[in-house]
Amino acid sequence: MLDSPTPVEATSGSRAVKSPNLAIDIAGIRMKNPITVGSGTYGHHGNFSQFFSVEEMGALVPKTIRNYRWPGNPAPRVHEVTGGLHSSVGIPSNDWETFISKDAQILESLELPVIQSVIGRTEDEYVEMVEKCSDLGIFAGLELNLSCLNLKQGGLDFGYDPIAAEKLVKRARKASNIPIIAKLAPDYSSLATVAKAVEGAGADAIALVNAPRAMCIDYKTRRPIIGNKIGALSGAAIKPMAVYMIWQLYQTVNIPLFGMGGVTDYRDAVEFMAAGARSVAFGTINYVDPMAIPKAIKDLEQYLVEAGIDDVNDLVGSAHL
Numbered sequence: 001m002l003d004s005p006t007p008v009e010a011t012s013g014s015r016a017v018k019s020p021n022l023a024i025d026i027a028g029i030r031m032k033n034p035i036t037v038g039s040g041t042y043g044h045h046g047n048f049s050q051f052f053s054v055e056e057m058g059a060l061v062p063k064t065i066r067n068y069r070w071p072g073n074p075a076p077r078v079h080e081v082t083g084g085l086h087s088s089v090g091i092p093s094n095d096w097e098t099f100i101s102k103d104a105q106i107l108e109s110l111e112l113p114v115i116q117s118v119i120g121r122t123e124d125e126y127v128e129m130v131e132k133c134s135d136l137g138i139f140a141g142l143e144l145n146l147s148c149l150n151l152k153q154g155g156l157d158f159g160y161d162p163i164a165a166e167k168l169v170k171r172a173r174k175a176s177n178i179p180i181i182a183k184l185a186p187d188y189s190s191l192a193t194v195a196k197a198v199e200g201a202g203a204d205a206i207a208l209v210n211a212p213r214a215m216c217i218d219y220k221t222r223r224p225i226i227g228n229k230i231g232a233l234s235g236a237a238i239k240p241m242a243v244y245m246i247w248q249l250y251q252t253v254n255i256p257l258f259g260m261g262g263v264t265d266y267r268d269a270v271e272f273m274a275a276g277a278r279s280v281a282f283g284t285i286n287y288v289d290p291m292a293i294p295k296a297i298k299d300l301e302q303y304l305v306e307a308g309i310d311d312v313n314d315l316v317g318s319a320h321l
């Protein structure tokens with residue numbers, strides 16, 4: 001477990017404010033604070049709610065769903081590494097009927113904006129999910145997961161291909177009347193081009209980073225450790241890379257950014273917002289400290305008070321000034 005940080009860094013010589021504004025508006029989604037979760041790290045309907053009320057967060061992003069039942073990747077699926085997690089879960093998913101009768105009902109009852117993440121192997125599968133989810137009328141937005149290991153399941157790798165990403169987002173935008181967020185792959189060479197393409201296609205916001213591809217090999221057996229062989233790296237180890245990518249996209253596109261990648265506490269949230277994120281998601285840290293989010297919300301408020309900042313929105317992009 002992490003020690004709770006004490007928000008003291010911002011104190012020197014600042015004008016204290018009593019109750020700073022924590023609310024943000026991102027792509028028309030009103031959040032009471034900028035903190036949310038990375039899809040897939042908080043279950044299908046806020047499963048961590050035994051620790052605190054998920055409604056304390058600004059928004060909930062449940063795990064990515066498909067339009068068909070999928071068991072996910074072979075075990076082992078996760079492996080702890082220094083500074084993070086190596087994983088390849090493979091997006092296990094219920095079919096649509098089970099989602100409707102179980103998860104959707106719980107999500108509908110929650111009093112916070114829910115942004116549902118969807119994926120498909122083809123453009124048609126994505127668009128079908130966008131239509132079905134929009135028709136439910138319970139989501140504040142939809143996140144297109146364009147950044148998972150799709151190829152092995154017979155699909156396109158949309159997040160690395162600006163033309164495919166643009167075509168897909170255009171169709172998704174047309175198929176829905178709620179905000180569409182494109183979650184991009186953390187790929188140094190294609191990121192800016194793909195980001196511009198999805199912005200041009202009508203995406204209302206971009207979420208990044210998803211976990212970059214990675215591999216771990218057991219030195220004794222000299223074989224890959226996880227069942228899928230290739231996985232992804234998440235957690236504190238990827239934070240500087242993620243902050244750089246947020247920084248880069250803040251200068252590249254005009255749509256707002258959901259930032260994530262290795263966030264562990266309020267200090268990281270401030271860092272992501274200064275780089276250009278309007279909302280910040282907590283991911284792998286939820287497995288280490290399920291109370292990290294409520295702590296960070298409180299600490300962020302205290303940080304603003306001590307820094308004399310009236311409005312959390314003033315943090316966004318402040319590192320570029």
Ligand SMILES: Cc1cc2nc3c(=O)[nH]c(=O)nc-3n(C[C@H](O)[C@H](O)[C@H](O)COP(=O)(O)O)c2cc1C
Nearest residue numbers: 038039040064209210211234235261262263283284
């Ligand atoms: C076990 C696990 C499962 C994940 N599942 C999904 C998912 O279903 N959809 C998705 O868009 N991202 C998924 N992610 C990526 C996270 O949402 C997040 O983008 C990434 O882990 C970086 O943030 P972090 O370092 O704070 O975990 C998953 C990550 C982990 C560790």
